[in-house]
Amino acid sequence: MSWQCALTAQKTNSILSCIKRSVASRSREVILPLYSALVRTHLEYCLPLWSAQHRKDMDLLQQVQRRATTMIRGLEHLSYEDRLRELGLFSLEKRRLQGDLIAAFQYLKGTYRKDGERLFIRECSDRMRSDSFKLKERRFRLAIRKKFFTERVVRHWNRLLREVVDAPSLEVFKARLDGDLSNLV
Structure with a gap:
């Protein structure tokens, strides 16, 4: 596993924790813009630079997106692929x-x-x-x-x-x- 991937996942997970603790509403209209801004600043910034090639790196970054999509109220019971489809998002590999x-x-x-x-x-x-x-x-x-x-x-x-x-x-x-x-x- 690369240190860039681990550091990116760690920073993004800590920001997701802050969002989860500080945001009262877990509606799609509140969480999705916050997550989109987070992805633009952390995950998508780092992916093109070193383009995670190893499966462990891609899975670690994918786990961050899984965690963010489960934060949205009403989608917790759906599978990850169904949550992405419902939100109109792509997996990080597809992105x-x-x-x-x-x-x-x-x-x-x-x-x-x-x-x-x-x-x-x-x-x-x-x-x-x-x-x-x-x-x-x-x-x-x-x-x-x-x-x-x-x-x-x-x-x-x-x-x-x-x-x-x-x-x-x-x-x-x-x-x-x-x-x-x-x-x-």
Whole structure:
């Protein structure tokens, strides 16, 4: 387990304890904005920097989100997946994938297009969808390469629907991607 992950989980759990002790109402309208702000400041800030690769790290961070969703009155009896679906949230693993796909969109079609031309190899084939944004999966001897951003995002990018990939702007892409990811459950 990495020390960054343990420290992040510890800080976030202590803040959740403070919220639980100090907030009188446990309604969705009160807890969810507090949790969203907490995730933005702690969990999502740390995830892209070192991208938890080990299952223990991901489970530890996921446990923080489990704890926060059980704080909401009326959802305690539901399973974790049902609580996430009810709140319109994604698991941290799916959130990481969402962030990776948004970054890939920016490299391929958006702000960082010039840099994206060097990062990704496009694949042209008659068997694939007819857009020019199909990426080539490369093979490597070492499994460690699969964890690099440019490699872990390719398979998921190629599985996206054409309507999602052909989005005219980043906002439209994010909205379509949310719909596509919510179907994955």
